[in-house]
Every structure is written in structure tokens, then in C-alpha cells.
Amino acid sequence: MTNSTWTLDKAHSEIEFSIRHMMISRVKGAFRDFDAEIEADPADLTTAKIQFSIDIASIDTGNEDRDNHLRSADFFEVEKYPKLTFTSTSIEKQGDDYAVTGDVSMHGVTKPETFTVTSGGVVKDPMSGAQKAGFSVEGKIKRSDYGLTWNAPLETGGVLVSDEVKINMEIQASKAE
Template sequence: MTVSNWALDASHSSVDFSVRHMMIAQVKGSFNEFSASISADPQDLTTGSIQFNVELASVDTRSEDRDNHLRSADFFEVEKYPTMTFSSTNIEKVDEDEYKVTGDLSLHGVTRQETFTVTYEGTGKDPWGNEKVGFSAEGKLNRSDYGLTWNAALETGGVLVGDQIKVSLQIQAAKA
């Protein structure tokens, strides 16, 4: 294959996260609105370019009160910082289907370099003849690196919300 542009198929993709809660459990959530610009040879991402945008107001943890708190100035402050963005700067092949994708992640007015493990899941044609490609991505962010430091001390020790956020993406895209 050669480098091609790929349009994100949001209805077959997801952006999910989890964070430690009360030092005893993981709370999971998703972002329901996101977009991407992918220019790549899916079988060799090293020459590709990936831009990703997440609408932070679309956070969904299945709790309206918690979601509203996450949108507030205590966390994302979506009125001032409505999006989280990622722009790849380096893509390194690790093995046949796995890559380390490094880029600039911007969140809450802070831009830092982050690396995600990306797996090429394959290509195929849908029933209408459209060429599709699939990827999965995993990574970890420390929310304090982005100024997201709200927390509450627990009577038993520890804090209410962990610092490390686990990020998981499932991406399907159509050849543009």
C-alpha cells in the first residue's frame, strides 16, 4: 500500500479512559465526540501523520453529576479549554503490527509529548466496497502534568482520584 488519507468512522470507533477511584477501584468513561485526520500507509505507519481531537464536553462516565464536575473548572474547564488534541511527531515500528506513536498532546492549556502503543488491526472492504482500516491504541497520562490536580483526601489515607489516567482507543477509518 501507499500513503493515503483516511476518514475516521466515529460510529465504529471509541475513546475510553479509566482512573483509580478511592484507591480501591477503577472508574471508566468515554468521550463521545472526537475526530481524526490520518494520512498513512496502514501497513507501515512510520511515514504517516496522525492528528486527533477530542471534545471534552462529551465526557461520559454514566453519572451526570460526575460528568458535570469533570466539565467544571475543577477538571477540564471546558468553557476555556474545549478540546484535547494530539499531533504525531514520530512513529516507530516495534514489530509487525505494533508501533510507538509519539506526539504533542494538548490538554487544559498544557502541551506535552506523550507516547501511545498503536496496533494495526487490519484492513478490509465493507459490504459496499469501501476500504476500511482498524487500529487500537493504549497509553497512560498523568493528569497532574496538565494542571488537573483537584482531589480530596480520604479519611483512611490516600486520595479520591488517582493521578494516572489509562487511555484506550479503538479506531476504524475509511479510505478517503
């Protein structure tokens, strides 16, 4: 098979993250507005071309005050840096999964990052008749690598917000006709 164009199915896709808070628990959140350009053969992702764009202002942690703080100059500074982007640069098969490496651009900084992608397979949608492909994505980044360094020390030692951010994505895409 050769690469085909796939359109992101936003109704069945999500981008979530979690970060350790006060060294004792995890706070989770999501980005609600994102898009992707995918050229791929789901049976062999090694030749795929993947681009993601996330509207940072769409951050949603379930707490409006926290979301507004994350949008502020203390963190993402969305007025100046409204997008987070990812462009794949290499993809390697690793067992049943893929190591997808690409350039992450956020907060005025671009760095290579690698994510683990697991293919969920391809099926025919019984409602639309379209071919659908599913992918699960996992990875970690350090927010300090992108200049997101705001923090507060804790009385007991440690900091309010960890540097490591875990990223999980569930992606469903439709084959373009």
C-alpha cells in the same frame, strides 16, 4: 504503498479512559465527540501523520453529576479549554506494534506522550465496498502534567482520584476515494 487519506468512521470508533477511584476500584468513561485526520499506509505506519481532536464537553462516565464536575474548573474547565488535541511527531515500529509519539494539548498545556498502536489490518467493507482499517490504541498520561490536580484525601490514606489515567481507543477508518 504510499500514504493515503483515511476518514474516521465514528460509528465504529471509541475513545475510553479509566482512572482509579478511592484507591480501590476503577471508574471508566468515554468521549463521545471526536474527529481525526489520518494520512497513512496501514501496512507501515512509520510515515503516518495523525491528528485527533476531542470535544471535552462530550465526556460520559454514566453519571451526570460526575460528568458536570469533570467539565467544571476543578478539572477540564471546558468553557476555557474545550478541546483535547493530539498531533503525531514520530512513529516507530516495535515488533507487531507501533510507538506513536505526539503532542497532547489539554487544559492549556502541551506535552509529548507516547501511545502503543496495534494495527487490526485492512478489509473491504461488504456493505459499502470501501477499504476499512482498524487500530487499537493504549496509553497512560498523568493528569497533573496538564494542571488537572483537584483531589481529596482519604481518611485511610491515599486520595480520591489517582493521577494516572489509562486511555484505550478503538479506531476504524475508511480510505478516502
